[in-house]
Amino acid sequence: xxxxxxxxxxxxxxxxxxxxLALTLSGVGALAAQSAAAAxxxxxxxxxxxxxxxxxxxxSSQELHQRLINAARKQAAVNKxxxxxxxxxxxAATGKPSSFIIGGTETTIASAPWMVQLGYYDPATDxxxxxxxxxxxxxxxxxxAHCVAGLDWVDNGVVRAGSGDxxxxxxxxxxxxxxxxxxxxDTLQNDIAVLTLGAPLEQQWMRLAASxxxxxxxxxxxxxxxxxxxxxxxxxxxxDLSATLRKVSLPMVADATCNSAMKSVIGxxxxxxxxMICAGTPATGTDEGTKSTCNGDSGGPLVVGGKIVGVxxxxxxxxxxxxxxxxxxxxxxxxxxxxxxxxxxxLNYDGRADLLERTPSGGLFEQDSxxxxxxxxxxxxxxxxxxxxxxxxxxDRDYFQDLIIREKSDGKLYRSYYxxxxxxxxxxxxxxxxxxxxxxxxxxDMTGDGRPDLVAVDTDGSVYLYPGKGxxxxxxxxxxxxxxxxxxxxxGRGDLSGDGKADLLARSTDGTLWLYRGxxxxxxxxxxxxxxxxGWNFTSYVANGDVTGDGIADVITRDSGGKLWLxxxxxKASADLFGSRISLGSGFNQYNLLF
Numbered sequence: 001x002x003x004x005x006x007x008x009x010x011x012x013x014x015x016x017x018x019x020x021l022a023l024t025l026s027g028v029g030a031l032a033a034q035s036a037a038a039a040x041x042x043x044x045x046x047x048x049x050x051x052x053x054x055x056x057x058x059x060s061s062q063e064l065h066q067r068l069i070n071a072a073r074k075q076a077a078v079n080k081x082x083x084x085x086x087x088x089x090x091x092a093a094t095g096k097p098s099s100f101i102i103g104g105t106e107t108t109i110a111s112a113p114w115m116v117q118l119g120y121y122d123p124a125t126d127x128x129x130x131x132x133x134x135x136x137x138x139x140x141x142x143x144x145a146h147c148v149a150g151l152d153w154v155d156n157g158v159v160r161a162g163s164g165d166x167x168x169x170x171x172x173x174x175x176x177x178x179x180x181x182x183x184x185x186d187t188l189q190n191d192i193a194v195l196t197l198g199a200p201l202e203q204q205w206m207r208l209a210a211s212x213x214x215x216x217x218x219x220x221x222x223x224x225x226x227x228x229x230x231x232x233x234x235x236x237x238x239x240d241l242s243a244t245l246r247k248v249s250l251p252m253v254a255d256a257t258c259n260s261a262m263k264s265v266i267g268x269x270x271x272x273x274x275x276m277i278c279a280g281t282p283a284t285g286t287d288e289g290t291k292s293t294c295n296g297d298s299g300g301p302l303v304v305g306g307k308i309v310g311v312x313x314x315x316x317x318x319x320x321x322x323x324x325x326x327x328x329x330x331x332x333x334x335x336x337x338x339x340x341x342x343x344x345x346x347l348n349y350d351g352r353a354d355l356l357e358r359t360p361s362g363g364l365f366e367q368d369s370x371x372x373x374x375x376x377x378x379x380x381x382x383x384x385x386x387x388x389x390x391x392x393x394x395x396d397r398d399y400f401q402d403l404i405i406r407e408k409s410d411g412k413l414y415r416s417y418y419x420x421x422x423x424x425x426x427x428x429x430x431x432x433x434x435x436x437x438x439x440x441x442x443x444x445d446m447t448g449d450g451r452p453d454l455v456a457v458d459t460d461g462s463v464y465l466y467p468g469k470g471x472x473x474x475x476x477x478x479x480x481x482x483x484x485x486x487x488x489x490x491x492g493r494g495d496l497s498g499d500g501k502a503d504l505l506a507r508s509t510d511g512t513l514w515l516y517r518g519x520x521x522x523x524x525x526x527x528x529x530x531x532x533x534x535g536w537n538f539t540s541y542v543a544n545g546d547v548t549g550d551g552i553a554d555v556i557t558r559d560s561g562g563k564l565w566l567x568x569x570x571x572k573a574s575a576d577l578f579g580s581r582i583s584l585g586s587g588f589n590q591y592n593l594l595f
Contacts (some may be wrong), residue, residue, distance in 0.1 A: 001458075001539060010573065012592045013476045016263040018231055028083070029057070029191045031140055031522050039417050040109060041383075041407060041409050042383070042407070042414060042427050043362070043364070043381050043382065043383030043504075044381040044382075044383065044425075045416035045417075045425035045426055045427050046400075046403075046416055047347055047356065047364065047366050047377070047380045047381075047401075048378050048380050049347050049348040049349070049365055049366065049368070049378075050127075050347055050400060050401065050418070050425065051282050051425060052419075053348060053349065054349075054400070055175045055198045055199070055349055055399075056153070056198075057172075057173055057198060057199070058155070058173045058175075058198065059158075059173060061171055062380075064160075064171035064173060065171050066164075067120075067121045067156070067157075067158045067161070067171075068117060068119035068121075068130075068160055069119075069120055069166075070119070070121035070123075070156050071119030071120050071121045071128040071129055071130045071158070072119065072126050072128075072130045072166060072241050072248065072342065073128065074121065074126070074127065074128025074129065075128055075129050075130035076241060077280040079160075081173055081213055089208060093101075094319060095100055099529055104246045104247050104248030105246060105247065105248070106244050106245070106246055107164065107228070107245055107246060107247045108164050108245070109162060109163055109164035109169075109245060111247075111326070112164075112205040112228050112245065112247070113135075113161075113162075113203045113306055113405070114135040114136075114203060114204055114205050114301075115132065115133075115134065115135075115161075115164075115228050115245060115300070115301070116132070116133045116134065116135055116141055116159050116160060116161045116201075116203075117130070117132065117133075117159070117160045117161075117166070117230065118131040118132065118133045118141070118143060118147060118157070118158075118159055118299060119157070119158045119193070120147075120151055120153060120156055120157050120158075120160075121156055122152070122155075122156045123156075123329070124571075126217050129147065129151070130230070131144065131147035131229065131298045131299035131300075132230065132297055132299045132300030132301075132312065133147075133159065133195070133299045133300065134205075134206055134300070134301040134308055135154065135161060135201060135203055135206065136194075136205055136206060136207070136208060136308070136342050137205055137343075137397045137450070138201055138202070138205065138396070138397050138398050138399075139197040139199070139200045139201070139397070139398060139399045140195070140196060140205075140341075140342045141159055141194065141195040141197065142192070142193075142194055142195070142208065142301070142308060142311065142331075142338060142342075143192075143193050143195065143298075143299030143300075143311065143528075144190055144191050144192065144193060144298050144299040144311050144313055144329065145179040145180050145183035145190065145191045145193040146183070146185065146188060146298065146313070146314075147193065147298055147299045148177050148178075148195065148562070149179040149183050149185065149193070150180045150185075153174040153177045153195060153199040154173075154174055154175060154176065154177065156524055157173070157174040157177075157195070157501070158171050158172070158173065158174070159171070159172050159174060159195065159197055160172075160175075161201045161203050162201075162202075162203055164244055164245035165243060165244055165245075166230065166241060166242075166243055168347040170201060170557050172197045172198050172199045173198035173199075174195050174196065174197060174198065175197065175198045175349065176195070176196035176349075176350075176351060177193065177194075177195050177196070178194045178195075178196075178341045178351075178568040179192075179193040180192050180193065180334065180337060180469075181532070182492065183403070186313050186441070187270060187272075188270070188313055188327075189272055190275065190329075191311065191313045191314075191329045192311055192329050192331070192334045192338055193299075194338055194341040194342060196341075196344075196351075196399065197399075199420075199468065200397070200399065202400040205310070206303070206306070206307065206308055207306070207307050207448075207449075207450045207451070208307065208308050208331050208332075208335045208338060208342075208500070209304075209307045209308060209309045209331045209332040209335065209457065210307075210332060210335055210448075210499075210500060210501065210520065211332055211333075211335055211336065211499040211500055211501070212332075212499075213307065213309070213332050214332075216305050216307060216309050216329070216332070217252060217277060217304075217309060217332070218252060218591065219251070219252050219253060219254040219257075220251040220252050221511030222251055223249035223250055223251050223253060224245075224249075224251060224252060224304060225249065225250050225251070225252055225279045225302050225303065225304045225309065225310075225321055225477050226247050226248070226249050226250070226302070226303050226304075227247065227248055227250060227279070227297065227301070227302045227303070227310075227312065227326075227328075228246070228247045228297075228300050228303070229242075229246060229247075229297030229300040229312065230242045230244075230245060230246070230247060230297070235399065236260050240404070249280065249517070249569065250279040250280040250281075250302075250326075251280065251281065252277070252278075252279050252304070253273070253278040253279055253325055255271075255273040255277070255278075256273070257278075258271055258276075258277070258278030258325050258327070258412045258424065259271045259273055261278075261282060261323055261324065261325060262278075262316075262324060264323060264324065265322070265323050265324045265580065266316060266324075270297075270314075271327060271367065271514045274330070274333060275329070275334075276313065276327050276328065276329060276330055277302075277309070277310050277327070277328050277329075277330045278304055278325035278326065278327055278328070279310065279325070279326065280325050280326055281325075282322070282323045282324065282325065283506070287582045289526045296314045298313070299311060299312060300312045302328050308331050309328075309330070309331055309332065310328030310329060310330060310331055311328055311329040311331060311552070312326070312328055313328055314325050314327050315327055320456055321563050335481060335499075335500030336495065336498050336499055336500040336571070337500075337551060338411060338500075338501075339495060339500040339501075340494060340495055340545075340546055340551040340552065340553070341551060343444060343494055343502075343545070344545065344546055344551075345392075345394035345397075345400075345401050345545070346368075346369070346401060346544075346545070347366060347392075347401050348368045349367060349399070350368075350369075350549075351546070351549055352365075352368075352369040352370075352371065352546060352547060352548065353369060353392075353493075353544035353545040353546055353547045353554070354366060354367065354368045354369050354544070354551045355367045355388070355542060355544070355556065355594065355595075356380070356392065356403075356594070357367070357375060357377070357588070357593070358384045358385075358387070358390070358591055358592060358593040358594075358595075359590060359591055359592070359593055360385070360592050361383055361385060362383055362384045362385030362386075362460070363380075363381075363382055363384070364379075364380035364381050364382075364384045365377040365379055365380060366378045366379075366381065369547045369548070369549070369591055371547075371548050371549055372548060372566065372568075372582050373584065374564075374584050374585065382446060383437075384405075384593075386407055386408045386409055387405040387406065387407065387408070387593065388405075388406045388407070388408045389405070389406055389440065389593070389595075390403060390404065390405040390406075390529050390593060390595040391403075391405075391440065391441070391442055391595055392404075392544050392595060393442035393452055394452065395415065395417070395442070395451075395452055395468060395470070395471070395472045396417065396470055396471055396472060397450075397451070397452070397470065398416035398418065398420070400417065400425075402415050402416060402417045402472070403415070403416040404416075404430065404442070406435050406440075407435075410435075411435040411436060411494075412429055412430075412431075412435050413429070413430040413433050413435050414427050414428065414429055414430065415427065415428050416473045417472060429471055430472060430473060430474070431473070432466065432469075432473045432474040432475070432476075433454060433456070433477075434456075437456035437457060437458055437459075437461055437464075438457050438458065438487075439456065439457040439488065439489050439490045440454065440455070440456050440457075440490070440492075441454070441455045441456075441490040441491050441492055441504060441543075442454050442455075442493070443455060443492045443493055443494070443502045443503065443504045443518070443530055443543075444493060444495075444502025444518070445502050445518075445520060446467075446496055446500070446504075446520065446522070446525045447465075447467045447520060447521070447522040448503060448520030448521065448527070449467070451467070451468040451469065451470040452468045452470075453465060453466060453467050453468045453474070454466040454468065454474055455480075455490060455504060455525075456477075456490055457485050457489075457490055458584060459486075460483045460486060461481070461483040461485045461486030461487070461488070461544050462477070462479060462481060462483050462485070463480050463481035463484075464477040464480065465478045465479075465480045465522065465525055466478075466480055467522060474537065478522055478523060480523065480524070480525055480526075485506065486510040487508070488506050488507065488508055488509070489506070489507045489541070489580035490504060490505065490506050490507075491505050491507075491541045491542075491543040491555070492504045492505040492543045492547045492553070493543040493544055493553060494545045494546065494553035495518075495552070495553055495571075496515060496517075496552075496553045496569055496571075496573075496574070496577060497515065497517045497571065497573035497577075498552075498571030498572065498573070499517070500519055501517070501518040501519070502517060502518045503516060503517050503518045503526075503553075504518070504525075504526060505532070505541075506529075507536055507541070507542075511534060511535050511536050511537045511540070512531060512534050512536070513531075513532045513533040513534070514529045514530065514531060515529065515530045515531075515532045515573060515577055516529050516531060517530070517573055528582050530573055530574065530577075531575065532577040532578075533575070533577070533578070534573075536557070538557040538558055538559055538560075538589075539558050539559065539560055539589075540555040540557065540558040540594045541555065541556075541557055542557070542594050542595060543555050543556075544556075544595075546569075547568075548566075548568050549564060550568075552568070552569035552570065552571050553569045554567060554569045554578075555567045555578065556568060556584065556594075558588050558589075558594060560588070561589075562586055562587055562588045562589030562590075563583065563585070563586045563588070564584040564585055564586070564588045565582065565583060565584065566579045566581060566582040566583075566584050567579075567581050568580075568581075568582065
């Protein structure tokens with residue numbers, strides 16, 4: 001019994017309780033860089049961990065490709081076994097196993113460049129599984145938790161992009177995995193996961209549906225959603241994956257309709273309104289006349305309006321059970337949890353934001369987060385004395401933290417970033433942003449295009465938004481506040497209010513801290529402000545994102561006595577924005593810049 005339960009947990013193609021006959025649908029513009037030597041006065045770019053401990057390939061390209069082949073081969077065997085079992089238990093109810101995305105057509109990777117193949121193969125146990133996924137940042141993939149949970153994707157996983165066939169493309173390793181902490185393998189509740197890749201990919205990526213994207217889920221009588229995958233190809237046996245990427249267009253279905261239908265078909269209440277959705281038309285009982293996902297499509301995206309609204313999760317055994325719909329994880333209900341995992345960049349690649357400190361003599365030191373404390377400081381480099389301020393922000397979303405500084409000597413902004421072609425850190429001037437503002441912040445995506453943006457406060461109190469291009473430069477500024485924020489200091493990084501959208505913090509001259517919740521609308525980037533704290537009269541404010549590793553943005557402050565305090569985020573848009581502060585130590589007045 002113990003062995004049976006363990007196998008049931010580890011397989012992406014896990015069946016819901018047998019009586020229910022429900023199965024999870026598893027299976028299967030470049031800029032010229034300005035070098036440090038060419039930029040007079042600039043220090044050595046990058047920091048210690050980024051230069052020495054950058055993720056390195058865990059396996060050769062050939063080994064990674066072979067891992068995917070092994071995964072597809074083992075998944076085919078799982079598909080065949082499950083198809084035969086389902087047909088033997090209830091042949092009348094399940095119909096024949098599907099032969100691919102049922103009722104769909106072949107498509108090219110050019111039409112869905114963000115579509116990726118996920119392969120898992122453990123040579124020690126000969127276990128292998130295949131899933132689909134969506135590139136949601138150059139180094140991030142969104143998929144289903146039942147494809148990830150309980151498996152060591154770092155040692156045994158591979159992600160392949162750039163090919164619509166089960167061959168070719170670019171194969172990369174996985175360096176970190178996250179599954180929703182409350183994923184339930186029996187009920188498929190909270191079926192969402194994010195993989196962090198060992199190298200950024202060049203393919204176009206896709207955004208997640210936001211918490212207020214309710215219009216994307218409006219029920220329709222016509223096909224307004226599209227799902228993609230590599231599904232089954234062997235007819236009755238369900239043994240092989242599709243050799244080419246396929247897609248099918250489906251109408252969105254009302255929650256109540258889906259709930260009633262699925263309960264009737266499987267004889268139990270597994271559909272969870274609010275966290276799951278359906279799309280399609282009732283299955284006919286056979287492949288003919290059915291349009292649906294099937295084994296081999298798990299983790300793939302359901303797309304509406306250029307956004308991911310669903311992740312392929314589960315359906316009835318055989319995929320064509322009469323009256324059934326395919327079921328997807330409702331992405332907008334989980335953006336608050338998944339987006340911070342997509343945006344998490346740091347200095348030592350563990351998913352927690354870290355701290356940089358500069359001494360008056362120009363020495364740069366790094367202290368990595370250990371969750372609620374800091375590791376011992378590590379020396380970075382000399383030559384940072386001419387930076388009048390500095391920020392951390394991954395402007396090109398490649399998982400290497402960029403360092404943005406303003407040089408005292410020329411008043412210009414510069415960015416230290418990782419040049420993947422040269423395989424080294426270097427400097428470039430950010431020529432698109434003026435260096436004379438009073439306060440700067442890079443809170444994240446303020447415009448809804450998935451790219452980090454910059455906000456600046458002028459001396460007259462006007463506030464400007466610079467939409468990011470995703471390559472270290474920015475588009476022309478947009479005035480969003482007209483002379484009302486004089487003397488205001490801004491900071492913030494990531495989602496502070498729990499809706500999956502980046503927010504901004506603003507400290508007024510009387511020490512009041514205000515939360516400006518992001519709207520992702522370029523000309524009105526914030527909703528009505530919320531008073532978060534009073535008496536915030538600190539000598540330094542650092543907002544680098546998630547320090548504790550819980551997926552919620554945090555803030556670090558320094559008081560006049562040199563003590564450092566961590567204010568852990570709570571995801572509450574109120575005076576309870578932060579939990580009880582945690583001491584990170586004393587003696588930090590020895591630094592004249594924290595970032």
